[in-house]
Amino acid sequence: MTTTDLTDTAAIRITRDDLKWWLERIHELDWVFAVTYAQGAPHEYVNAGRTPGFTHEDSVRAARVIRTFGQPAKFFNSTRIYLEDGRGWKYWDMADTDVTVSNIINRGRVEHVYGVQNAPHTASGVESGYDAVATDWDRALGATADERTELTELIGSLGRFTNRRVLDIGCGTGLALDLGITESVRYVGVDPSQGMLNTLVMKYPHLAGVHAMTYGQALERRVLGGTKFDLVLALGGSASYLTDQDLDDIDRHAAGPVVLSVFGDGENAAVQDLAAVETSRARGRFSSHAASRGGFTSTVGRFDLAVLRAPSR
Structure with a gap:
């Protein structure tokens, strides 16, 4: 992950290089099916510290990528940011507002809908420096x-x-x-x-x-x-x-x-x-x-x- 001094404080930057890293990384991970959600919300997950080769730092970086390039959607009563990979999968993290505590990344099929979908649309179609x-x-x-x-x-x-x-x-x-x-x-x-x-x-x-x-x-x-x-x-x-x-x-x-x-x-x-x-x-x-x-x-x-x-x- 790269950092650049934008003011006096080093701010973590997430770029398309990070997005490329994640879209390659997903093929190397051992995704586990979430058995307890099999009926209502079928999906898979990786867990930092339990999934081989997947660290807490990896999870936080992945969560930042998802929240930068993804779109809001609902997971039943909660709102998450989902990133689609173009191959039929969507990814989301399980942290709330503090992305640095992320340890779990989920993925599900894009056709799977988890509850009523009424989250805002955030894609402007324009890349912003922000x-x-x-x-x-x-x-x-x-x-x-x-x-x-x-x-x-x-x-x-x-x-x-x-x-x-x-x-x-x-x-x-x-x-x-x-x-x-x-x-x-x-x-x-x-x-x-x-x-x-x-x-x-x-x-x-x-x-x-x-x-x-x-x-x-x-x-x-x-x-x-x-x-x-x-x-x-x-x-x-x-x-x-x-x-x-x-x-x-x-x-x-x-x-x-x-x-x-x-x-x-x-x-x-x-x-x-x-x-x-x-x-x-x-x-x-x-x-x-x-x-x-x-x-x-x-x-x-x-x-x-x-x-x-x-x-x-």
């Missing part, structure tokens, strides 16, 4: 403790949104839900990174909506319908990716305040996918938009924030 670090984002690259505290205080000063509808643009792994800003059943996330959305769904299986696309695509495809949200967010620098048109159309789905975040001066995305000139232009667009809306700006850790007043009705 995919590679998604399974380690919260530990290594997410908001710091100080940033979380400041964000909670700032958003709390705008009102109480626990029981209100929230739209999160560039939602990633769900920082807004981690902060307790609203409930998952009132939360709609938009993000083009399949890996990040998979992490979000593993943490919060019951979401009001997940849209695997950019905000511009969400507007073009009208996936949000005519819904107005009580709070619109673009945290963690996500507003740096919004176009002028996206910003102009931000009110289309806002019935309350809008909180936009861009990378601060000298900062960049953890995956380094924005040029310095792009982050600079984003800050300029952001400041102009805030001023035109009578809002205010603030700095939280690595990010500049603009808080826009609720649009006039």
Whole structure:
């Protein structure tokens, strides 16, 4: 498994080389049929420490591959991420939100369905730089403790949104839900990174909506319908990716305040996918938009924030 310093903290990256490793490794393992599930959920498994040549490190690496390149589906009442190998098998791990405790990898036939299937769709069809670090984002690259505290205080000063509808643009792994800003059943996330959305769904299986696309695509495809949200967010620098048109159309789905975040001066995305000139232009667009809306700006850790007043009705 490779690691790369994306910020001051080494973040574990999962790439297509890891995917290739797993798709070859599966043919070398001794898969055991799960006898106790023979009737209701037939599948096979390998167990770290019991399966010859399969270590805990192998299991964790495999689980990260599955969660990066797979898709959410239900295993009866639980939500898992399933990876299909193109040969009729699908694979999933048995850890919950902490992938590092993975010791068992299951596989079943793709035609086998385990309960009602109502999990969100996370595949955007676009490879994102965030995919590679998604399974380690919260530990290594997410908001710091100080940033979380400041964000909670700032958003709390705008009102109480626990029981209100929230739209999160560039939602990633769900920082807004981690902060307790609203409930998952009132939360709609938009993000083009399949890996990040998979992490979000593993943490919060019951979401009001997940849209695997950019905000511009969400507007073009009208996936949000005519819904107005009580709070619109673009945290963690996500507003740096919004176009002028996206910003102009931000009110289309806002019935309350809008909180936009861009990378601060000298900062960049953890995956380094924005040029310095792009982050600079984003800050300029952001400041102009805030001023035109009578809002205010603030700095939280690595990010500049603009808080826009609720649009006039």
